[in-house]
Amino acid sequence: MDNSICQVYEEIQSLEEEIKLLAEKKSFQREFQGESKGRESPSDLKAELESLEADLSFLMKFTGIQFTSHSKKTVEKTRNRTVQKHRLSGNCHSLSFQLEFQLLEMQNKESVSAVITDLSIIMESGEDSDMSKFVSSTEERGNLLTFFRSLSSYAEWYEHRRCTFLHFKAKYPDIVTLPEGLLGDYIILRNPKLSGFELMIVWKIHIDEEGRTTPVLDLLTKVPEQVLQQKMATIETAPARFRSMLLLFGIETAIENLIKVVGLEK
Known part of the structure; x- marks a missing residue:
């Protein structure tokens, strides 16, 4: 996968919010035509949203993972540093999970890097000691992609x-x-x-x-x-x-x- 499931989910939410804002301002399009020049039209954004939703639907069917809620809050923002707190919940087949983590983004002239910190995972998998050890290891490493890949196989x-x-x-x-x-x-x-x-x-x-x-x-x-x-x-x-x-x-x-x-x- 080129992007993680979380990234796709966030892009969909962002596009949905932008379409909502554009729809609310539709009656003022003529008045503010000059300011909105060069932006994507609602129809273009809707097409992009539908494409992303199709990708997410395929990933959900392929992995069995479905997200039921997602929230994010910016806790720190400077010129080259942004820290966001994410909360995510969902299920994979018949197993439920909840995640909480901080995403630190650092930007310089050459590139942008992102690091996950303070990862906390809650799994409803009974008294499985193997799963508990895996969750603890994943929390220490902060590797969400490995978590979702392994969760898909385990839940299957x-x-x-x-x-x-x-x-x-x-x-x-x-x-x-x-x-x-x-x-x-x-x-x-x-x-x-x-x-x-x-x-x-x-x-x-x-x-x-x-x-x-x-x-x-x-x-x-x-x-x-x-x-x-x-x-x-x-x-x-x-x-x-x-x-x-x-x-x-x-x-x-x-x-x-x-x-x-x-x-x-x-």
């Missing part, structure tokens, strides 16, 4: 997990249980005809401090002693076999095969 997996759990709960309501609801990171498989036997599929979403996101799945077993004695070899190798199925067939097929096996157990 988060939403994929939620939809997958919902799908299997609806398809196999007697076997699949969601102790922590759709936003939890595991499901329980039980055969109603086999008391005490259950399998737990744990689905974590790992994100490191650099923002790299990886899904991590594993299988835990809870088996009655009498069943364990009869099928010791099968039960002990179940987690390894599940991991092999993940590699060969993918997440959905591996889970579905496991559910079918649990449903057939008697």
Whole structure:
């Protein structure tokens, strides 16, 4: 991307404000024609606004990120130095976020530079320690582009997990249980005809401090002693076999095969 999503959003707001002002002064156009000479017409600004909105719509669909509010306040302004305080909130798929930061712009004869300081991020991602570490690392570095890029990947997996759990709960309501609801990171498989036997599929979403996101799945077993004695070899190798199925067939097929096996157990 040539510009960050925040920059596009700010440009749209700026254009909207300018169009509003031009519309209010439309009745005085003839009187002030000389002063407004050389400026873009409302129709040109509207066309530019529509183009930027189309770009923002594409970015929202591509990344899953939508902004719900944005405000900025100039706290310092000199000839070559401007400090603005920004507040931004939105959501990415089913995850909400809030940002607050200061943007320091320095201008000299050769160029203009911008630095983000005092970055604060609030994420509604439950008790995920990996996400907490990533947020802390991002706040220290002040790298918004990395944050949004990684948030898009993380939230996409988060939403994929939620939809997958919902799908299997609806398809196999007697076997699949969601102790922590759709936003939890595991499901329980039980055969109603086999008391005490259950399998737990744990689905974590790992994100490191650099923002790299990886899904991590594993299988835990809870088996009655009498069943364990009869099928010791099968039960002990179940987690390894599940991991092999993940590699060969993918997440959905591996889970579905496991559910079918649990449903057939008697």
